[in-house]
Amino acid sequence: MEKSLLQQARASYVPKLPIALRGAVGIKEGAPTQSADNQEEIKTLFPNTYGMPLIEFVAAEKSDAAAMNVGVILSGGQAPGGHNVITGLFDTIKKLNPENRLFGFILGPGGLVSHNYMEITADFIEDYRNTGGFDMIGSGRTKLEETEQFEKGLEIIRKLDIKALVIIGGDDSNTNACVLAEYYAAKQYGVQVIGCPKTIDGDLKNSQIETSFGFDTATKTYSELIGNIERDCNSARKYWHFIKLMGRSASHIALECALQCQPNICIVSEEVEAKDMTLNEIVEQICTSVAYRAANGDNFGVVLIPEGLIEFVPAIGRLIAELNDLLAAHGADYKDLDADAQRQYIISHLSDANKATFETLPADVARQLSLDRDPHGNVQVSLIETEKLISEMCAAKLKQWAAEGKYTGKFAAQHHFFGYEGRCATPSNFDADYCYALGTSAAQLIANGKTGYMAVVKNTTAPVEEWQAGGVPITMMMNMERRNGQMKPVIRKALVELDGAPFKAFAAVRDTWAKETCYVYPGPIQYWGPSEVCDRPTMTLILEHK
Known part of the structure; x- marks a missing residue:
């Protein structure tokens, strides 16, 4: 196997061990x-x-x-x-x-x-x-x-x-x-x-x-990339960047990256669920920041979106739960039908409330929610382009606000999904x-x-x-x-705790981030140098152990 210079240098790193594991162990x-x-x-x-x-x-x-x-x-x-x-x-x-x-x-x-x-x-x-x-x-x-x-x-x-x-x-x-x-x-x-x-x-x-x-390496890797985008964003000053971050159901990655990079907006799925927020309310929260910044001449910004957000919007969560049961019981009946027939089969088997939610979703999102699950029975949320769905809804909302005289800025979106970039990092x-x-x-x-x-x-x-x-x-x-x-x-999965120190630290400053440009550029993940840089644990761990 041919090694890069980094690999050659890292091969010589000797991992440190706790004292109890260094000699004979009881x-x-x-x-x-x-x-x-x-x-x-x-x-x-x-x-x-x-x-x-x-x-x-x-x-x-x-x-x-x-x-x-x-x-x-x-x-x-x-x-x-x-x-x-x-x-x-x-x-x-x-x-x-x-x-x-x-x-x-x-x-x-x-x-x-x-x-x-x-x-x-x-x-x-x-x-x-x-x-x-x-x-x-x-x-x-x-x-x-x-x-x-x-x-x-x-x-x-x-x-x-x-x-x-x-x-x-x-x-x-x-x-x-x-x-x-x-x-x-x-x-x-x-x-x-x-x-x-x-x-x-x-x-x-x-x-x-x-x-x-x-988690430590992946969030540092993503934060480097987000910091790069923030700096580009603050240089060109003409795009809103919508960044979806891997993390399955929990929002830990999005929250940690927000703490490291200070974007304008970070949606936390667990808060969306706790507050029974709709997709429209999420969009209004983002658009309020877009409009405020535009009024100050800043037609740019960065939005972090957790991968599993769609499942935490309560109405969609209830729909997914029923779709899970439907797929488990009758998936074989409709999985080989064409797209239109499959959609009609699903609609005919859903409860009235969930049918109404299903019918309001864009066709591609509705289709992705009703497709096969992963081997553990989970919706494959990484395939759902939530960042594009939300930015398109923002564009429509801002167009409506412009017609009503509430918004006079320019809105152009760029989309990113950071997932595989961090899973195999050194x-x-x-x-x-x-x-x-x-x-x-x-x-x-x-x-x-x-x-x-x-x-x-x-x-x-x-x-x-x-x-x-x-x-x-x-x-x-x-x-x-x-x-x-x-x-x-x-x-039991551990989700972001809204009364936990990491979320509270974020909540205390997010209104300022939404209005002002407070970006932090973490730079490349560090292996050598001052201990306070290269050995620093995640912000999440630091805050949880204060």
């Missing part, structure tokens, strides 16, 4: 845990992995050299730092016992089921230290939820003498890890399953998980360290005989040596939610 167990909600249902579904204690790693005088082969899977969308989870896992199991072996399953969970794997060796792994992407072994979105899959995976696990699987993924992937851990425990197969919290979306977060890996120092510590923690959970746990690292706004590593039972994060027409156990 464990300290906390009190028994319970699920986030629906305790009786979750306990019934996971009798062998429910109620386990929190684990904290502590320095020890010595640790036994455990003999164990380990399998690792990258699941779901890419996030910066995944390779460092694997390098941390590899280095630690080799440190525990040089005879231990690590096997990577190719292209995600499907590789386990299809027995598609490779051994990760010392020579091979050197090319991937501190690199972005998941190209070491690839990723995939196959859901592990069927007994046949579990048993098929067991065949290769037995063949390779694998003691434990590490599944690196988001909330849905770690839910699958919990189901797999419970199945193998119930069957007394002696196979451990450990999860690692991955997602740039920032929605895998709770009292035990301070941040998911990749990890920041924070993510390089954090991910290496997560991989190390996963290995220590295996060595200590744990299953059904997620590796965690806490106290992450402190210097790395003061970070606290350990494990949390995955069942502790679960509740029952409706998915594909059925109630299922899932890890």
Whole structure:
């Protein structure tokens, strides 16, 4: 593999570890845990992995050299730092016992089921230290939820003498890890399953998980791009830039980028839902800023829009919920019809209120809402051009205001969607360290005989040596939610908290940003230089830990 100069330089970076993980490691167990909600249902579904204690790693005088082969899977969308989870896992199991072996399953969970794997060796792994992407072994979105899959995976696990699987993924992937851990425990197969919290979306977060890996790097990467657009915007002074940001349902990425870049407008989906706002009210909020700035000669600005916004407009959210049930029950009846026939079929099966909402949507948006879901049953919101929908509605509203004498400016829009640009970026120092510590923690959970746990690292706004590593039972994060027409156990997504410090800090200054040009240009993501620049965590983490 030919390396760029950056890759060559980053390869020499040595990730820092918390003190407790630097030598021999012991464990300290906390009190028994319970699920986030629906305790009786979750306990019934996971009798062998429910109620386990929190684990904290502590320095020890010595640790036994455990003999164990380990399998690792990258699941779901890419996030910066995944390779460092694997390098941390590899280095630690080799440190525990040089005879231990690590096997990577190719292209995600499907590789386990299809027995598609490779051994990760010392020579091979050197090319991937501190690199972005998941190209070491690839990723995939196959859901592990069927007994046949579990048993098929067991065949290769037995063949390779694998003691434990590490599944690196988001909330849905770690839910699958919990189901797999419970199945193998119930069957007394002696196979451990450990999860690692991955997602740039920032929605895998709770009292035990301070941040998911990749969020730091992705938001810094997007903020660099947004800062570049802001500077261009302030130079040309003739465009309003509408920027949609990846993030699935939650608005964490949009909010973090707003805190870093100070755009004129940032829509937060969770606030839209809480205030029962309509699309028209969102448009009026933006147009009020456009008109105010135009009156001061500023016919330009920047608007950040979270990817999942459309689902949080309450009327559309209710429509999507009914469409989900309709697709689950009758999708086969209409998926092969032509567009007009499909639309009429859907309209004839919707309740009156949701039918009215469906009929008011632009045809392409309505069609995208009614198409197939992703493997986890979610609307594929990245395919919906929300930024164009809103800018077109703004143009129409401003035209109306101009006719009424309320607006005299010029409005021209540019559109951007930042998603893939950040998922495979070279990890920041924070993510390089954090991910290496997560991989190390996963290995220590295996060595200590744990299953059904997620590796965690806490106290992450402190210097790395003061970070606290350990494990949390995955069942502790679960509740029952409706998915594909059925109630299922899932890890609860963490959305932006409107009474949380990050949102409050944003809300305190957004009116000023809407009127004035307050742009901040973060510049390229930093790897070297003063610690206050290159090792700085996200604004979200800093504000949450003040």
